[in-house]
Amino acid sequence: MKRVRRFVQAALVSIATITTITSGGGDRAHAKGWPTPAAGPSASGDPELVFTFDDGPSPSTTPKVLDILAKHHIKAVFFLVGEMAGSGNQKVPAIIARILADGHVIANHTMTHKDLCRKKTSDEAAAKDLDDGKATIERVAGVHTFWFRAPYGVRCDRLDGMLAERHITHFHWDLDPQEWKHNDAKKAFDYVTKNLAKMTGRNVLLMHDIKKATVIALPQILDWIDAENARREAAHKRPIRIVSAPELAAERIPADLRAWAADAIPTRGGLGARLASILP
Numbered sequence: 466m467k468r469v470r471r472f473v474q475a476a477l478v479s480i481a482t483i484t485t486i487t488s489g490g491g492d493r494a495h496a497k498g499w500p501t502p503a504a505g506p507s508a509s510g511d512p513e514l515v516f517t518f519d520d521g522p523s524p525s526t527t528p529k530v531l532d533i534l535a536k537h538h539i540k541a542v543f544f545l546v547g548e549m550a551g552s553g554n555q556k557v558p559a560i561i562a563r564i565l566a567d568g569h570v571i572a573n574h575t576m577t578h579k580d581l582c583r584k585k586t587s588d589e590a591a592a593k594d595l596d597d598g599k600a601t602i603e604r605v606a607g608v609h610t611f612w613f614r615a616p617y618g619v620r621c622d623r624l625d626g627m628l629a630e631r632h633i634t635h636f637h638w639d640l641d642p643q644e645w646k647h648n649d650a651k652k653a654f655d656y657v658t659k660n661l662a663k664m665t666g667r668n669v670l671l672m673h674d675i676k677k678a679t680v681i682a683l684p685q686i687l688d689w690i691d692a693e694n695a696r697r698e699a700a701h702k703r704p705i706r707i708v709s710a711p712e713l714a715a716e717r718i719p720a721d722l723r724a725w726a727a728d729a730i731p732t733r734g735g736l737g738a739r740l741a742s743i744l745p
């Protein structure tokens with residue numbers, strides 16, 4: 466059953482990546498040429514937030530991030546680094562298994578966190594870092610990965626070519642609290658809540674599950690969202706809606722396939738719920 470589940474998830478996310486993230490206009494200083502909004506427009510019309518975590522897994526901090534997300538019923542995307550996933554640390558395989566069991570989506574963030582657009586890096590070395598990361602993460606996790614995020618969010622013709630060859634769509638972000646740089650929880654909290662307060666449309670938040678600042682700031686951010694949504698409800702304003710990673714995958718299934726699946730899967734709870742239930 467587990468294998469079937471994994472296969473279906475792989476198929477769904479695969480289909481999803483073909484259709485995906487490349488819609489959107491404008492550019493932001495930190496976006497480095499990737500389209501914004503990073504995950505398309507809001508599906509609900511509410512301000513929407515997608516949680517993503519990069520650079521892990523860390524044996525010490527990732528389990529804490531997972532505890533916090535579980536408490537708030539949030540399903541995120543984890544962009545793992547191959548070296549971390551295949552580090553040989555005995556705790557890591559269980560942490561990766563828990564990421565999947567908790568319903569998050571695992572994705573590729575290269576093998577060694579190389580800047581794939583750096584001129585000094587050869588084409589072969591860049592391709593190897595991308596491919597080795599994917600292979601290592603998949604070996605440890607036992608699932609296919611389809612989503613990819615370039616270290617440092619870089620973009621260049623070489624990377625575009627490599628992604629096109631592999632039918633991979635890049636998964637960028639909209640909000641970067643930079644805790645990877647300053648490791649300051651207060652700064653991260655202030656940045657995120659300031660942006661969430663005025664947020665419209667769908668925003669992808671980038672955080673790092675290997676940073677202590679993330680472990681401290683994340684529950685504060687989630688408590689702030691709960692309080693903010695209570696305020697908004699009282700004022701009859703649109704709430705901040707957190708979009709789960711499986712939901713994001715499912716909504717990207719082409720409409721005709723969705724219609725086919727609706728016929729093929731006898732449903733009581735609606736196709737969305739069915740899809741969510743077969744994703745890990």
Ligand SMILES: [Zn+2]
Binds near residue numbers: 519520574578616617
């Ligand atoms: Zn990174």
